[in-house]
Amino acid sequence: MAQSRRPRRSGARRPASARPAPKAPVTDGPVIELEIERVAHGGVFVAHHEGRVVFVADAIPGERVVARIVDQGRDRFWRAETVEVLTASDDRREHVWPEASVDRAPEKRAGGAEFGHIRMPRQRALKADVLRDALARMGGVEHAVEVEPVDPALAPDVSIDEGTGWRTRVRLHVTPDGTVGPYAARSHTVVPVASLPLAVPALAALAPLGERFPGVRAIDLIAPSVGDPSLVAVGDERMPRGDRPTIEERVGDRAFRLDRDGFWQVHTGAAATLSRAVQELIDGDLFDPRAANHDLYGGVGLLAAAVGDRFGETVRITTVESDARATEHAGANLADWVGARAITARVDRYLDELDEKASAAERARLRDATIVLDPPRSGAGRAVVDRLAALRPRQLVYVACDPVALARDVGLLRERGYELQALRAFDLFPNTHHVEAVARLGAIV
Ligand SMILES: C[S@@+](CC[C@H](N)C(=O)[O-])C[C@H]1O[C@@H](n2cnc3c(N)ncnc32)[C@H](O)[C@@H]1O
Numbered sequence: 001m002a003q004s005r006r007p008r009r010s011g012a013r014r015p016a017s018a019r020p021a022p023k024a025p026v027t028d029g030p031v032i033e034l035e036i037e038r039v040a041h042g043g044v045f046v047a048h049h050e051g052r053v054v055f056v057a058d059a060i061p062g063e064r065v066v067a068r069i070v071d072q073g074r075d076r077f078w079r080a081e082t083v084e085v086l087t088a089s090d091d092r093r094e095h096v097w098p099e100a101s102v103d104r105a106p107e108k109r110a111g112g113a114e115f116g117h118i119r120m121p122r123q124r125a126l127k128a129d130v131l132r133d134a135l136a137r138m139g140g141v142e143h144a145v146e147v148e149p150v151d152p153a154l155a156p157d158v159s160i161d162e163g164t165g166w167r168t169r170v171r172l173h174v175t176p177d178g179t180v181g182p183y184a185a186r187s188h189t190v191v192p193v194a195s196l197p198l199a200v201p202a203l204a205a206l207a208p209l210g211e212r213f214p215g216v217r218a219i220d221l222i223a224p225s226v227g228d229p230s231l232v233a234v235g236d237e238r239m240p241r242g243d244r245p246t247i248e249e250r251v252g253d254r255a256f257r258l259d260r261d262g263f264w265q266v267h268t269g270a271a272a273t274l275s276r277a278v279q280e281l282i283d284g285d286l287f288d289p290r291a292a293n294h295d296l297y298g299g300v301g302l303l304a305a306a307v308g309d310r311f312g313e314t315v316r317i318t319t320v321e322s323d324a325r326a327t328e329h330a331g332a333n334l335a336d337w338v339g340a341r342a343i344t345a346r347v348d349r350y351l352d353e354l355d356e357k358a359s360a361a362e363r364a365r366l367r368d369a370t371i372v373l374d375p376p377r378s379g380a381g382r383a384v385v386d387r388l389a390a391l392r393p394r395q396l397v398y399v400a401c402d403p404v405a406l407a408r409d410v411g412l413l414r415e416r417g418y419e420l421q422a423l424r425a426f427d428l429f430p431n432t433h434h435v436e437a438v439a440r441l442g443a444i445v
Pocket residue numbers: 263264265297298299300301302303320321322323326345346347348374375376377
C-alpha cells in the first residue's frame with residue numbers, strides 16, 4: 001500500500017503554528033425545551049422559542065428535545081444543540097458514528113455526519129423537502145422532488161441501509177500536539193475518533209487514528225478507483241516539495257487522470273451516477289452534435305465524456321475550467337475525441353469574451369448548444385446566468401451540490417426566459433445534509 005508523507009502544494013504554504021485559533025465551543029448557554037417543526041437548509045431543524053426561530057442540531061421534525069443555546073448573537077434567530085431527546089421520532093436510530101452521537105457532549109461530537117441519527121429513507125425525504133422548498137421560495141417553481149439512493153450497481157460496497165462506506169476522500173485535522181481527528185460539528189476543534197464509518201473500507205483501514213503527527217496541519221486520505229489508497233500529510237514544512245502526483249479514476253470503460261489533490265466526486269458511485277444522470281437528462285431531440293456544446297466548470301472532463309459517450313465521437317464540446325492543471329488533464333483525458341477542446345478560464349470571463357467576440361455563425365452554434373454546468377457550491381450566480389441567457393443556448397443541464405444556490409439560479413434563469421423541465425436528485429452524501437441535483441432548463445421559444 002503506497003503511503004506518501006509529501007506535502008500537498010496548497011497546504012505547504014501555511015505552517016501549523018499560523019493557523020487561526022479555533023473558536024471555543026459554547027458549553028454554558030441556557031438550556032430549553034423545544035418542539036422540532038421542520039428541516040432547514042444546512043442540516044439543522046426549525047423550532048420556536050418565545051416568538052424567535054431557533055435552529056437546532058441533531059434533532060428530527062416531530063421530536064421534543066432539550067437543547068442548549070449556543071448562539072444568541074442575532075436578533076432574528078438563535079442556534080442550539082440537542083442535549084437530550086424527550087420524545088423521539090420513529091425515524092431516530094443509533095447514530096452510525098458513535099463519536100457523533102447525541103449521547104456525547106455537543107462540543108465532542110464528530111462533524112460531517114449530521115444526519116447519522118436518522119433512518120435513511122427519512123434522511124432522503126428531508127433532503128427532498130429542502131430542495132423542494134428552496135425551488136419554491138427562491139426559484140419560484142413548484143416541482144416534485146425525490147432524492148434517489150445511489151444505484152447499488154454503481155457502488156457495490158456501499159451500505160444503502162446504513163449510508164456508510166462511501167467516502168473516497170477524507171480530510172482529518174491535526175492539533176499542535178499532533179492529535180489527529182475530524183473537526184467537531186460546527187467548530188474547528190479536533191475530536192479524536194476510533195472509526196470512520198462513512199469512509200470506504202480501504203480508507204477506514206488506512207486512517208492513522210490514535211497516531212500523532214506533530215508539525216502537520218491535516219491528513220488527507222484518498223482512495224482512487226484504480227490503485228492503492230494514499231495518506232498525505234498536509235502542511236509539513238520539513239518534507240521536500242515535489243511534483244504533484246497523479247492518480248487514475250475509472251467510470252465504466254473510461255479512465256480519467258487527475259492530480260491526487262485535484263477535484264473528483266467524493267462518493268465512490270458519484271461520478272458514474274452523475275454521468276448517467278447527465279446523459280439521461282439531456283433532451284436528445286434538442287441535442288445537436290455540431291453545435292457549440294460546453295461543459296462549464298468541467299474539471300478533468302468527466303461530464304464532457306458523458307455527453308460524448310451518449311452522442312458519439314462526432315460531438316463538438318468544449319470544457320471550461322479555471323484550474324490549469326485540471327484543464328491539462330481534461331485535454332489528455334478527452335484526447336482520443338477530435339471534437340473535444342479543454343480551455344483554462346474562469347467561466348464568467350470566458351462567456352464575456354464569447355459574447356463580445358463570437359461571429360454570427362458561432363452565435364448560431366451557441367444558440368443550438370447544450371451546456372452542461374457543474375459549478376462549485378456557491379452556484380453559477382447572476383453574472384454567469386446573465387451571460388448564458390444572452391447567448392441563449394437551447395438547453396442547460398445544471399449539476400448542483402447546493403439546493404439553495406441551484407434554486408436561486410433557477411429563479412434567475414426563469415426571469416431570463418428559461419423553464420425548469422426536469423430534475424433528479426441523488427443521495428451522494430449519505431448521513432450528511434448534502435444532496436446533489438441535476439436539472440434541465442430549456443429556452444422558452
Ligand atoms: C463541482 S466541480 C465539477 C468538476 C467536474 N464537473 C466533475 O464532476 O469532476 C467544480 C469545478 O469548477 C472549477 N471552478 C470553480 N470556480 C470556477 C470558475 N469561476 N470558472 C471555472 N471553473 C471554476 C473547480 O476548479 C472545479 O474543478
